[in-house]
Amino acid sequence: MSAIDERRNAGRVVVGMRADAALFLPRPLRTSACVCFFRAMKRAAWTLAWLLLGCHAAKAPVSQPDDPSRLRSPEAFAQVRDMGSRSQALFREASKVMLHPRCTNCHPPDDTPRQLASQRPHDPPVARGNEGQGVPGMECASCHQDVNLELARVPGAPNWHLAPIEAAWLGRTPSQICEQLKDPTRNGGKTLQAIVDHAANDALVAWGWSPGHDREPAPGTQEIYGALMQAWLDTGAHCPQGGLP
Ligand code: HEC
Ligand code: HEC
Numbered sequence: 001m002s003a004i005d006e007r008r009n010a011g012r013v014v015v016g017m018r019a020d021a022a023l024f025l026p027r028p029l030r031t032s033a034c035v036c037f038f039r040a041m042k043r044a045a046w047t048l049a050w051l052l053l054g055c056h057a058a059k060a061p062v063s064q065p066d067d068p069s070r071l072r073s074p075e076a077f078a079q080v081r082d083m084g085s086r087s088q089a090l091f092r093e094a095s096k097v098m099l100h101p102r103c104t105n106c107h108p109p110d111d112t113p114r115q116l117a118s119q120r121p122h123d124p125p126v127a128r129g130n131e132g133q134g135v136p137g138m139e140c141a142s143c144h145q146d147v148n149l150e151l152a153r154v155p156g157a158p159n160w161h162l163a164p165i166e167a168a169w170l171g172r173t174p175s176q177i178c179e180q181l182k183d184p185t186r187n188g189g190k191t192l193q194a195i196v197d198h199a200a201n202d203a204l205v206a207w208g209w210s211p212g213h214d215r216e217p218a219p220g221t222q223e224i225y226g227a228l229m230q231a232w233l234d235t236g237a238h239c240p241q242g243g244l245p
Pocket of ligand 2: 097098102103104106107132160161162163164166167180181186187188190195198199204205206207208209218
């Protein structure tokens with residue numbers, strides 16, 4: 001039981017007493033029941049005020065410890081003076097999204113998509129096949145539609161298929177993901193601006209924030225993720241160093 005619940009219950013006991021039993025008590029005792037009630041209310045009000053203050057403080061950028069479920073926007077990194085370091089920090093923040101199961105489940109380093117937060121192999125078994133579209137008889141599009149099918153639990157978005165194996169992210173570090181995104185032999189010969197635009201606008205990427213059913217969405221919003229990637233490019237597209245996660 002939390003402190004607030006206890007206080008709430010304490011209040012209820014007293015209110016209950018006022019409503020019935022307290023009426024039959026001698027006057028001094030009735031008064032003390034009222035005083036007690038108001039004290040409980042006052043304490044509850046203070047607790048609420050502290051809680052509200054606490055929530056407000058949690059919104060402050062950067063000064064808070066890093067939380068993988070929150071995504072900071074590019075402005076939070078403006079205080080990092082050195083462009084190279086800022087660029088690296090921006091990519092590291094954006095990689096909170098890229099390393100989320102909603103994204104890595106479809107960006108595996110082998111031929112099998114993954115499912116759920118546990119990232120177990122796709123059930124029923126399916127294979128990458130031609131261009132990531134599945135194999136005849138088991139094409140992705142025979143089950144996955146343009147939208148999530150809530151009753152059948154099948155996630156969906158337009159042109160649902162597996163990311164190319166060169167764009168595998170599952171099990172990789174932010175540094176490795178960054179290097180491969182910049183490598184024309186592994187990014188399908190795209191410009192970095194094309195990759196950033198894909199990140200900000202693509203429908204399969206967008207699905208990561210409305211994954212349907214009880215799936216946890218990727219951190220932040222696609223808008224913030226796109227803005228982080230653009231800011232990373234604008235600051236020189238530097239990659240985080242080393243194998244740090
Ligand atoms: C026979 C039907 C069927 C086929 C074919 C199929 N899928 Fe699925 N897929 C499903 C169902 C059902 C789920 C939902 C499982 C769940 O969440 O319980 C799913 C879930 C997924 C997920 C997990 C989403 C998440 O983050 O939890 C991915 C990724 C995925 N499929 C990719 C593919 C790809 C890529 C193909 C083609 C290579 C494909 N699927 C072919 C039925 C299918
Ligand atoms: C249903 C599968 C699927 C899901 C889910 C998915 N992707 Fe992708 N992703 C792809 C495919 C397919 C491509 C290749 C698209 C192309 O080349 O036009 C791709 C490519 C990309 C690229 C370009 C990389 C490169 O090297 O070309 C980015 C960036 C990207 N995805 C981001 C994301 C993010 C972020 C998420 C999660 C929020 C996500 N994707 C979820 C299938 C998926």
